[in-house]
Amino acid sequence: MTTATLPQSRVRRSWWHRNQIAVTPWLFLAPGILFFAVYVILPIFQSVGISFTQWDGLGAPEPVGLANYRELWDDPAFYTSLRNNVIWLLLYLLAIPAGLFIALFLNQTVTGIRIYKSLFFFPFVISQVVVGLVFTWFYDPAFGLLNIMLGWIGLGPINVLGDPAYVTYGIILAGLWPQTAYCMILYLTGLNAVNPELIEAGRLDNAKGWRMLRHVVLPQLRPATFIAFVVTIIGALRSFDLISIMTNGGPFGESRVLSFYMFEVALSEYGFRMGYGAAIAVVLFLIMLCFIAYFLWSMWREEQGR
Amino acid sequence: MGSSFKAGVALVALVAASAAAAEQHEPALSGTLRIFSDMSNPAPRAVIEGLAREFDQMHDGLTVDLTVIDREAYKTQIRNFLSANPPDVANWYAGNRMAPYVDAGLFMDISDVWEGDLSDQLASTKAAMTMDGKQWGVPYTYYQWGVYYRADIYEENGIEPADDWDTFKSNCQTLLDAGVKCFTIGTKFLWTAAGWFDYINMRTNGYDFHMALTNGEVEWTDDRVRQTFANWRELIDMGAYIDDHTAYSWQEALPFMLNGDAAAYLMGNFAVAPMREGGLTDAQLGYNQFPAINPEVELAEDAPTDTFHIPSGATNPEAAKAFLRYVTSPEVQTRINQPDALGQLPVNSESSVADDKFLKAGFETLSSNSPGGIAQFFDRDAPAEMAKVAMEGFQRFMVRPDDLDMVLDQLEKARQRIYE
Known part of the structure; x- marks a missing residue:
């Protein structure tokens, strides 16, 4: 009896048995991979496809070859957006040292320190739309707090958001407020993991202040710094909501930055040039790809090193 | 004999009555009438809800299903629902703004609705609803633009609203000398600057030229266009506009007028309501038509028209057409354009204008003082893409008049691409 059923069940079980370890992770990954492919990978190729056409989103797309890219090449608005993207990238990185500084400052045991920490973390919790509105009022040339304060020292008024010379910096400053809080929280968690014995050893060797930070603390914060870099650079490249709220470009x-220009061209009230918008998106994607490739590569190298 | 005579009379009366009923309702309407509307602000919302309810009650077999969508969100959603899930009636705008949907075959040709009386009654807006010789929708309201000024401030400074360009400028100088800005404006969302361009261009070169320009038939680097900008620049160089206008929306520019820091506002009639709410009485607030610049051109006005259309995918076009006839009828037009409803001008010439100082003045301007023609507004007369590029150029020009050559070159390049 038993001998008759055994081989059958052994065959069935043994296939699963043999492949279980190899198959299980793929089974768990399958939903993720499926959705990532359908909603991320596929649209990338679709965008590239659309960027070679002229399409208003209603009729049939009309292939135009590289015409959209040729037009981008001569489009002053594209260069303005590109320039602003570079400014965003560079200045947004200030969030990292600022976050580190605040984290070091808050990393002490004083009564009520948790309250101070939460207060500093607060801007990251509120919506970007609210941050944008608050800063719009702050900068307002007629009743804004900024110009009232400038008035006390006999300066101003400055029309921050209405003046092409200041506007991008004004928006970046608004963006830095929550971003600094984000970096701060990353560093605060990192500081918890700093080995007190190494600090003690450094102290015995008479390391203090800057030297202690530079040679003992910072190397141990490397993982936090890496993550802070990643989120800040990605955050700078996808800056959109603040611009939309504060100046509408x-x-x-x-x-404007590239992402906002793309939105305006393809999807806003006066837009609907899908092909041209897709071409901008492709350029933005290539820029992001440089960073993403670098991040992936350095993460992979780190894993190899372990 | 007597009874059969009576019966005959009754029969005749019955036939006549049913004929009259048939004329009004045509075949009895049935099914569901789905309306998508962008009338989402409180007063317009009450109007469309009232219309839908009333039309529902008028027709026993018909259910009216109304969906009101936020006015701004509607502008992008219409693209999706017209092709994916078309209602029977949808709101939109007249002029070039409906061109993409007409060209894509998404709006139904409703020239048959316009046949007969309606064409006469709606004559003032017929051109704005016509493309390729056919009509693609009906208007339901429009409003005038003009110079809204603080009558009390004008009086204090001993000036009268101007009818000609020189007085317009000298008035402005008087105000500036008294420490008051001549005009408030908020150009953050660009279109307010286009109002100024429309008027200065129509007064400098006339309605036909303005239409040719927005249709892409004239080069932006043309000397006549430059003349428009030269006239505009006179105001800019005087410092006629409030400072930092790039930071404000049109609503945020209102307080300058309410506080008396600026004396006038070139705006649509919809600005009257917030100014009244802001505390200005009708005695303090005046309306004046934009003055003539070039005496040789006829005066023309901006009067943006809001409309109803039938998508070509409508499932109940008979009911939809009946609804459009109902909305444009003289009685409904009079009612929905009252100050406590839309507060604008009725499109039907047999309607009566509400008893309101500004509506009466606007009606007067549009019906008898605008011989050149009636334009929609820059961003409705020009294709959307062109409007965007141009309005950005206008804003740049208002801040940096010296950039004019660069702006015009850009606009010309855009024109060659967009209208090719």
């Missing part, structure tokens, strides 16, 4: 398009 203005004055005369001087505060």
Whole structure:
């Protein structure tokens, strides 16, 4: 009896048995891979496809070859957006040292330190839309707090969001507020993991202040710094909501970045040039790809090193 | 004999009555009438809800299903629902703004609705609803633009609203000398600057030229266009506009007028309501038509028209057409354009204008003082893409008049691409 059923069940079980370890992770990954492929990978190729056409989103797309890219090449608005993207990338990185500084400052045991920490973390919790509105009022040339304060020392008024010279910096400053809080929290967790014995050893060797930070603390914060870099650079490249809320890309398009320009061209009230928008998106994607490739590569190297 | 005579009379009366009923309702309407509307602000919302309810009650077999969508969100959603899930009636705008949907075959040709009386009654807006010789929708309201000024401030400074360009400028100088800005404006969302361009261009070169320009038939680097900008620049160089206008929306620019820091506002009639709420009485607030610049061109006005259309995918076009006839009828037009409803001008010439100082003045301007023609507004007369590029150029020009050559070159390049 038993001998008759055994081989059958052994065959069935043994296939699963033999492949279980190899198959299980793929089974768990399958939903993720499926959705990632359908909603991320596929649209990338679709965007590239659309960027070679002229399409208003209603009729049939009309292939135009590289015409969209040729037009981008001569489009002053594209260069303004590209320039602003570079400014964003560079200045947004200030969030990292600022976050580190605040984290070091808050990393002490004083009564009520948790309250101070939460207060510093607060801007990251509120929505970007609210941050944008708050800063818009702060900068307002007629009743804004900034100009009232400048008035006390006999300066101003400055029309931050209406002046092409200041507008991008004004928006970046608003963006730095929550981003600094984010970096701060990353560093605060990192500081918890700093080995007190190494600090003690450094102290015995008479390391203090800057030297202690530079040679003992910072190397141990490397993972936190890496993550802070990643989120800050990605955050700078996808800056969109603040621009949309605070200036709508203005004055005369001087505060646009690539992502906002793409939105305006393809999807806004006066837009609907899907092909041209897709071409901008492809350029933005290539820029992001440089960073993403670098991050992936350095993460992979780290794993190999372990 | 007597009874059969009576019966005959009754029969005749019955036939006549049913004929009249048939004329009004045509075949009895049935099914569901789905309306998508962008009338989402409180007063317009009450109007469309009232219309839908009333039309529902008028027709026993018909259910009216109304969906009101936020006015701004509607502008992008219409693209999706017209092709994916078309209602029977949808709101939109007249002029070039409906061109993409007409060209894509998404709006139904409703020239048959316009046949007969309606064409006469809606004559003032017929051109704005016509493309390729056919009509693609009906208007339901429009409003005038003009110079809204603080009558009390004008009086204090001893000036009268101007009818000609020189007085317009000298008035402005008087105000500036008294420490008051001549005009408030908020150009953050660009279109307010286009109002100024529309008027200065129509007064400098006339309605036909303005239409040719927005249709892409004239080069932006043309000397006549430059003349428009030269006239505009006179105001800019005087410092006529409030400072930092790039930071404000049109609503945020209102307080300058309410506080008396600026004396006038070139705006649509919809600005009257917030100014009244802001505390200005009708005695303090005046309306004046934009003055003539070039005496040789006829005056023309901006009067943006809001419309109803039938998507070509409508499932109940008979009911939809009946609804459009109902909305444009003289009685409904009079009612929905009252100050406590839309507070604008009725499109039907047999309607009566509400008893309101500004509506009466606007009606007067549009019906008898605008011989050149009636434009929609820059961003409705020009294709959307062109409007965007141009309005950005106008804003740049208002801040940096010296950039004019660069702006015009860009606009010309855009024109060649967009209208090819």
